[in-house]
Amino acid sequence: LSYKDKYLSDEIWDMNYEIYISISDNSYLKMYTFYPGPSKLYPEVEKYLHDAFQSGILQANHRSLAFMDMMQETIKLLHQKLEIPSNYEIYFVSSATECWEIISQSLVQEQSSHFFNGAFGEKWFEYSKKINPKNEAVLFDIDDVLPEILSNQELICLTHNETSNGTQITIPKNNRSSLIAIDATSSMAGVELDWKNADIWFASVQKCFGLPAGLALLICSAKAMKKATEINEQNHYNSLLFIQENHKKYQTHYTPNVLNIYLLMRVMQEIEPISLISKKIKERAANFYDFIDKKTDLKPLIQNAKVRSDTVLVVENEKAIIKNIKSKALSKNIILGNGYGQWKDNTFRIANFPAIKDHEFKKLIDFLT
Numbered sequence: 001l002s003y004k005d006k007y008l009s010d011e012i013w014d015m016n017y018e019i020y021i022s023i024s025d026n027s028y029l030k031m032y033t034f035y036p037g038p039s040k041l042y043p044e045v046e047k048y049l050h051d052a053f054q055s056g057i058l059q060a061n062h063r064s065l066a067f068m069d070m071m072q073e074t075i076k077l078l079h080q081k082l083e084i085p086s087n088y089e090i091y092f093v094s095s096a097t098e099c100w101e102i103i104s105q106s107l108v109q110e111q112s113s114h115f116f117n118g119a120f121g122e123k124w125f126e127y128s129k130k131i132n133p134k135n136e137a138v139l140f141d142i143d144d145v146l147p148e149i150l151s152n153q154e155l156i157c158l159t160h161n162e163t164s165n166g167t168q169i170t171i172p173k174n175n176r177s178s179l180i181a182i183d184a185t186s187s188m189a190g191v192e193l194d195w196k197n198a199d200i201w202f203a204s205v206q207k208c209f210g211l212p213a214g215l216a217l218l219i220c221s222a223k224a225m226k227k228a229t230e231i232n233e234q235n236h237y238n239s240l241l242f243i244q245e246n247h248k249k250y251q252t253h254y255t256p257n258v259l260n261i262y263l264l265m266r267v268m269q270e271i272e273p274i275s276l277i278s279k280k281i282k283e284r285a286a287n288f289y290d291f292i293d294k295k296t297d298l299k300p301l302i303q304n305a306k307v308r309s310d311t312v313l314v315v316e317n318e319k320a321i322i323k324n325i326k327s328k329a330l331s332k333n334i335i336l337g338n339g340y341g342q343w344k345d346n347t348f349r350i351a352n353f354p355a356i357k358d359h360e361f362k363k364l365i366d367f368l369t
């Protein structure tokens with residue numbers, strides 16, 4: 001408990017104390033968590049963890065046939081369940097943050113153009129500038145649609161679902177020479193994506209995939225890989241061409257998170273096709289926004305319904321009211337996601353991810369009523 005004095009302000013301590021205690025006495029699992037990442041795991045993960053241990057795969061070499069088989073199967077299932085086109089390659093890396101770097105290293109010669117309206121898009125831009133200082137930023141308002149994209153940019157970087165403020169963009173048709181890269185960390189495996197409209201997609205698995213953190217998917221079109229070959233960047237352990245070279249053998253460029261790949265395979269075997277999941281998630285989002293509007297004193301942070309996220313639902317009111325709701329929720333074993341960045345104190349965020357069951361959403365709605 002000496003952490004309190006050392007690291008935490010009173011306010012942060014108040015919000016974290018019960019969570020801290022409940023993790024230390026194993027009661028956290030019984031709480032209803034709506035935190036948008038790390039987020040609720042699929043409950044089946046408990047059994048899969050046990051199965052993973054029993055199978056022996058966790059102590060097998062990552063160049064072994066057993067590993068290569070598992071990787072091939074996982075990739076096949078991802079193509080099937082998420083409806084990823086067969087000419088897009090799916091690579092395993094460690095995080096969305098790593099994808100930001102790989103893209104700047106291996107797919108950009110001069111500069112990338114970043115369109116964003118929130119904290120994750122901005123972070124991507126800031127990291128990318130350390131590699132390519134000429135990168136440019138185009139900011140837009142949280143209630144605005146994505147500004148028009150010029151066709152002569154080298155690489156366009158978009159955040160499909162801005163986890164910090166609960167906005168979502170419509171991805172424009174891909175009929176230009178520029179490459180488009182999309183951070184879909186908080187929407188992939190939650191809603192259907194128009195894969196063909198972009199060349200590079202990525203997401204880490206601790207959001208809509210309902211898995212523990214420490215693994216991400218980087219998905220690249222043939223056009224993206226052609227550009228990588230032209231640039232021929234080979235300076236890093238995670239240079240895209242080196243990743244691809246290993247991938248051809250169903251191997252990875254470093255010892256990967258075998259456990260999480262195993263869990264991903266099991267989750268992909270179990271889930272419904274993304275078209276069905278997507279329909280349910282969108283309905284649940286629409287019902288929630290409607291409820292917030294009509295039945296509570298709260299309001300959605302995003303006024304323009306066309307740009308509201310389906311997977312991260314952000315609710316606004318005065319600071320004191322939000323703080324009060326969050327602590328009342330905790331006393332009912334409900335964990336609301338804190339606001340993020342500039343919206344930290346006047347909003348809370350609700351993960352509308354597939355691992356969260358309808359009866360849990362009902363519990364949330366009953367609480368807010």
Ligand SMILES: *Cc1c(COP(=O)(O)O)cnc(C)c1O
Pocket residue numbers: 037094095096097098120159161162163183184185186204205207213216
């Ligand atoms: C969570 C998140 C990230 C960061 O993911 P890491 O796995 O921590 O790298 C990046 N972008 C978006 C949109 C996110 O929601």
